[in-house]
């Protein structure tokens with residue numbers, strides 16, 4: 244199966260000019276804090292998703308005082324290689340296998356990266372926007388039409404809100420946008436339901452591994468426009484009818500507040516441990532563990548999707564609080580990926596499961612590669 | 622840049638404002654025009670100079686016209702029971718070229734684009750209702766683009782037309798391009814093709 248063979252960075256964070264290669268399997272990225280371990284993982288993640296896992300402003304990714312960064316990555320597969328190239332500054336250029344691509348949706352998902360980072364706790368403890376970003380980014384990569392549908396939905400939503408802000412809103416025009424929101428919304432919903440259906444099972448397994456048997460880590464997904472009598476038997480036509488009347492019924496309130504209050508843009512989910520909401524009642528430790536379980540479960544969904552793209556796990560600073568047994572099961576689950584990047588401050592604390600295929604020593608924006616046996620390539 | 626005399630430089634500059642014409646192509650066109658005989662050049666210049674005076678929107682449908690009515694509106698052989706709604710006059714030749722539609726057209730002059738402040742009042746919608754009422758229309762075909770704003774416009778028009786008139790309102794079907802290999806259809810196009818599938822007898 245495929246893996247990320249090498250990466251080149253120019254003015255990405257503290258990397259002024261880097262070209263380094265990776266091995267399939269486990270890559271240990273080692274070095275003192277503040278030298279660029281997280282930034283290297285961030286660059287790999289960016290090549291997959293065109294976003295960062297730690298900040299939303301792309302400007303922050305550019306080396307201080309520079310106008311843009313360059314990122315090139317090569318994905319090695321059994322018989323072929325694919326090349327990804329991003330230039331990001333005032334404008335963005337995306338090049339896939341030597342050809343310019345205009346749309347992000349045609350570029351992302353060449354490799355499935357899942358990041359395990361301390362910020363993940365926001366998925367459990369944080370606001371709904373954290374979870375929606377996770378959901379949209381995950382589903383954009385799992386299901387090819389998702390991103391286009393989402394972009395359509397968001398444009399229709401902005402249009403409807405613009406109509407609502409007019410001095411005398413045109414109700415018939417708003418109603419026309421209700422129909423467009425419904426058309427895109429029910430398709431998004433179908434993909435979300437499919438995803439959560441699988442995720443729920445995988446989360447139960449991951450929860451048992453991290454919290455102990457029968458830990459009962461579950462999801463409570465809140466969809467827009469559901470019914471108190473349940474939606475289990477609803478067909479897609481029933482959902483479409485519920486969406487359309489849902490937008491219509493909330494119109495009066497929407498006119499008063501001049502924005503669209505309800506809809507799939509407000510979908511959210513909570514994690515529960517033994518039926519208790521972790522967001523409200525979970526300890527810091529329980530929430531961190533649940534976030535880890537959620538990411539492990541997400542990784543499983545990617546692995547089982549059986550896509551041809553390699554699945555790559557990026558692990559940064561999430562194992563410190565795990566006891567030895569939990570570390571063991573977590574590391575064992577990591578090795579199911581085609582490639583793992585694991586950031587560590589030193590090599591002494593690594594368990595046997597993390598038998599490294601390659602070690603990368605990070606020092607102030609430079610990378611020196613050592614082989615697993617300790618001999619150096621360079 | 623002193624590569625050319627000012628007149629040529631100005632011409633190159635003007636030509637490169639045209640769609641699909643870059644600086645190099647504009648230079649080639651300008652140099653080629655230099656070789657034309659003066660009569661030809663004057664004729665071309667005259668056409669360009671009078672374009673804005675001679676060509677105007679058709680009073681009835683909004684198509685390109687040189688008189689009050691366009692060639693389609695004045696053609697007695699057109700089927701006046703069918704009316705096809707398009708966003709711009711540029712789309713009419715595309716539909717004409719397919720040789721399947723023989724009715725009349727109606728140009729909206731855009732589509733509902735709240736984000737660009739284009740509302741119902743900015744489009745030729747009142748005149749559309751007037752025409753449907755005045756002509757003996759039995760079917761209106763809505764041919765706006767299959768994107769968010771085009772779909773919203775189509776939904777708006779369908780609902781308003783159905784409410785006002787006892788006519789058939791249809792929407793053009795969407796799907797995979799003819800003669801293309803399904804293997805290479807993009808997900809969005811394929812999705813539309815699935816959505817607008819029809820029963821096979």
Ligand SMILES: [Zn+2]
Pocket residue numbers: 679680681682683684690691692693694
């Ligand atoms: Zn006309």
